[in-house]
Amino acid sequence: MARFKTKHTEWLLSNMAITVSSLLSSNPKPLTSRPVGRPPIEYVNAGPRQKRKLASDLAVHQGHNTSLLVHAAAVSAEKSNEEDTALVLKNIYLTPSDHNKVRKNLFTQKTDSVRLTEDEAFFEFVLKIAYRLKLKKWQVRDENGKKEMAKQKNTIQKKMWNAMALHVDKPKQNGNGNTNDGNTARRAFAKPKLLAEILGLDENLIAYFNSILIAISCHLPIDPTQFKKYCQKTVTLYMSLYPWFPMSATVHKVLMHGYQIIEASILPLGVLGENASEARNKYYKSDRRLHARKSTRQKNMEDVFHRAMDSSDPLVSSIYLAKRLGQQNKLPLPADVIELLESPNFLYPCNMDNNNNAPVFDANNSDSDSDSENPFTIEIDVEDDF
Incomplete structure (x- = not known):
């Protein structure tokens, strides 16, 4: 304290004039109260929890009137020049029957269309006929018909599992497609009599389908004329038994235009399949893991490619050809x-x-x-x- 007085003696002993006219003016400014609490947050900048709270408060204030809220949202979208949003909300508000369409578009998983192989296409074809065999209709739209078709489908699925140990028309665990793959189709067509008994279809038709599928996957040359006659016989039998169910695109292509594809092909159709390339996948994995450099990805792929070229050489591959x-x-x-x-x-x-x-x-x-x-x-x- 003594040090402060010594240092600031001049300042403490001097006279200071303070003007207070502004404080005693005749027209003082009104005092404004400061806002209490946090500043308000707009809905766009709010978090998910705050958005739910604001929407819930609005719904409670309007008595949970859904039509009013949807209509108000459509009007607000129009004023904000959001034409697409306003159009969708108007359709929902004016046509309640479109609720199901909107729900299907939102929650139905859209997957890219995958081309089915011939085995899978023929198997799907005979299954769809069997499901509608009692109704004898291609398109089933009434509720009773859908229930009957679902019941028939469930019965066939149980028979296929009990008799052939095959899961049919069931979704896979990974969510990618169903169990109607090529292996399932080939195992089912391998026993035409049993498959025809389970599905309730003609045994000769199933046997014809099986022979056609084996022929187009065979590595031996097929006679186009004989193949055409055999397919015509199959089509005649099919049209006499199940004229109410039209052929699928793949079945029509094989039966009606298969001989043309055989005539235009230089090699047998079975040689043009993807079986050989798919069988090489396990060798690619082994070569990449055990016989390729791993310093860079480019060198790794080069070694795998070079080893594939060496192993595919006719001389090298023919050494153990007889053994294979x-x-x-x-x-x-x-x-x-x-x-x-x-x-x-x-x-x-x-x-x-x-x-x-x-x-x-x-x-x-x-x-x-x-x-x-x-x-x-x-x-x-x-x-x-x-």
Whole structure:
């Protein structure tokens, strides 16, 4: 304190004049009260919780009148020049029947259309016929018809599981598609009699479908003329049994235009499939993990590509060709499919099984276990520089 007085003695002893005229003026300014609490927040800038509270307070204030609130929202959208929003709200307000359409558009998962394989398309085709077999209608729109079709579908699903251990028309666990894939279709068509009994369809029609599917996936050349006659016979049988259900696009393409595709193809249709490329996926994974550099992604992919080129070389792939063919467990071709081949007698110089009329190869003529001579030869020219 003594130090303060010593330092500021001059300031403390001096005289100061203070003017208070502004405080004693005749027209003092009115005192304004400051707002209490937090400043108000607009709805757009509010958080999710605050938005719910504001909307709830508004709904309570209007007595939970939904029509009034929707109409008010439409008017507000018009004034804000939000024409699309106003149009949607007006449609909901004026036509309550559109509520279901809006709900389906919002909550129905939209997935890209995936092309079905021929096996899957034919299997879906026969299933849809079986579901509507009692109604004999292509489009079922009444409630009683939908209930009857759902009941028939449930019955067929149980029979398919009990008799063939196949899940049919059920969504997958990952939510991507249903269980009607190619493996399910091939296993179902492999037993035409049992499948026809479960679905209640004609056994000959199911057998014809099975033969056609095997023929177009066969690696042997198919005779277009014989294939056309066989498909015409199938179409005639189908139209005589189920004329009320039109063919799907894929079934129509195979039955009516399949022979044209065979004529235009240089190679058999089965060779043009994706089975070989899909079978290579496991080798790509192994090569990338065990036989490729991992310093950069570019070098990794280069090594995988180079190894794929080496393994696909005809000479390298033919070394164990006989062994690989012997390990494959291929089912014999049905007699109907053999008749569709261009040269069935030349390609199958073997006896026929009396039980299923399928070709049975002679074990003595098979070279799967023999050390056959490599059909490829290599000639190496070495230049002598010495």
